[in-house]
Amino acid sequence: MLEAKAKRNPQLTRERLLGAGFLEIYHSGYQGADLGKILLRAEVTKGALYHHFDSKEALGYAVVDEVIAKVTRDKWLDPLAQAADPLVALIRIVQATSLSEADVRGGCPLNNLAQEMSPLDEGFRARLAAVFLAWRTAIAHALKAGQKQGLVQTGIDPMDTATLLVATYEGYISLAKNSQDPRILQAGKRHLTRYLESLRVS
Amino acid sequence: MLEAKAKRNPQLTRERLLGAGFLEIYHSGYQGADLGKILLRAEVTKGALYHHFDSKEALGYAVVDEVIAKVTRDKWLDPLAQAADPLVALIRIVQATSLSEADVRGGCPLNNLAQEMSPLDEGFRARLAAVFLAWRTAIAHALKAGQKQGLVQTGIDPMDTATLLVATYEGYISLAKNSQDPRILQAGKRHLTRYLESLRVS
DNA sequence: CTTCCAACATACCAACTAGTGTGTATCTTC
C-alpha cells in the first residue's frame, strides 16, 4: 500500500491553494472570494494558508503571477514564440478558444480580475498590466517577424495591431459572458480569423 | 426665504440614492459597494433607503434599469435615432468618448457590472444583457437605414457589424482601464473611426 | 536520539455590513 494517507508536502499544499484560489476568484471575483471556500476546495486548513501566504491579498497576487500568467504563456506566448507563420499560429489560437458553457459563462480570468481590481489596488493592476503587456508584446514580435519574412503586410504597426487583436478578443469574450451566448463568441472568432487572414501578404 | 431647509421630497431622495448607488457601484463594484458609503454620499439615512428599495439587490437593479440604461440611451441610442448619416453619428459618438483620468480609470459602468455580476446573478445579467442588446440593435438599425440610403456598404451584416463595434469599443476601454493609459483608448478611437469610414460607400 | 524549525491544525476574535424594529414627523384625504 502506497501513500494511504496524504503525507506532508509544502510544495503541493501551496499549489492546491493557488489552484483553489484561482478557481474561487474566477467564480466570485477577488472581493467576493471567500477564504473559507478556498480552504474547503483546497482541502487545507487556515493555518496552512497563512503559513504560505501573508494575507488574502498575497494569495491573490500569487494567483496572478503564477496561475494567470502561466495560462497566458501556455496559450499565447509559447505557441507564438515557436511559430513559423505568425498568422497561422494566431488563427489556430483564436480558433482553439473554448465555446463551452462554463468558459463562456466565466469569461477571461485575466480580464475579469483586471476589470475588478485595476482601479482599487495598484498591486493587482500592475501585475495584470504586466501580463497584458507581455501578451501584446508577444503578438507584436510575432507579427514583426512575419513582416521580415514577407508573410505579413508591412503597412501595419505590429504593436498597434496586437493591441487591436487583444481588445477585440477580450471584448467579444465579455459580450459572450454577459449574453451567455456562445454564438457571439463564435462570431468573434470568425471575425478575428478573417481579419488575421487580411494581414497576409498575398 | 425660500426652502431654507430641505423639505421632504421622495422623488428627489430616490434619485439621490440611485445616483449615489451608481457612483459607489462604479467605484467598487456591486459586491464591494458599501451601503453605508452610499448613504453618506446621498446624505440619506438607512430608513429612507429601505423605504424606497427592498434590498441592496433591488437598488442595484434600479441602478441598471434607470441610470445605466439612461446613460446608454443618451450617448448612443438617441443620437443614432436622429442621425441623418449613421457613420457620421457613430464616428462622432466614438470620438466623444472621454479620455479623462477618472473615466479611463473607471472604465465602462455597463461592462464593469456585466463582467462582475453576469455569472453570479441572473437578475443583473438579464437586465444588463437587455441594455447591451438595445445598444447593438440601435447601431444595427442605423447601419441598415444607411444601407437603404446608399450611405453604407451593403456587403456587411448590420447586427454582426454592430456587435463587432461594441466588442472592440468595450475591449479598448478595458485595456485602457487596466493600463491606466489614455493613449490606448486614443488608439482605439482612431481604429474604430478608420473602420467606420471603411464602411462608407465611396 | 535529541533538537529545532518548518508545516501545519484549531479555536477564537474583531470588524464590518446588510437588514430590522420601533418611533416620529409630514403629507394627503375626507
Next chain:
DNA sequence: GAAGATACACACTAGTTGGTATGTTGGAAG
C-alpha cells in the same frame, strides 16, 4: 381637523469573514 398613510430617523442585531494566537506534528540535521 382628524385619521390614516407616507416618508423618513436611529439604534440595534445577526451573520459573515479576514486574520490571529496557540498548540501540535513531522522531518531533517548534528
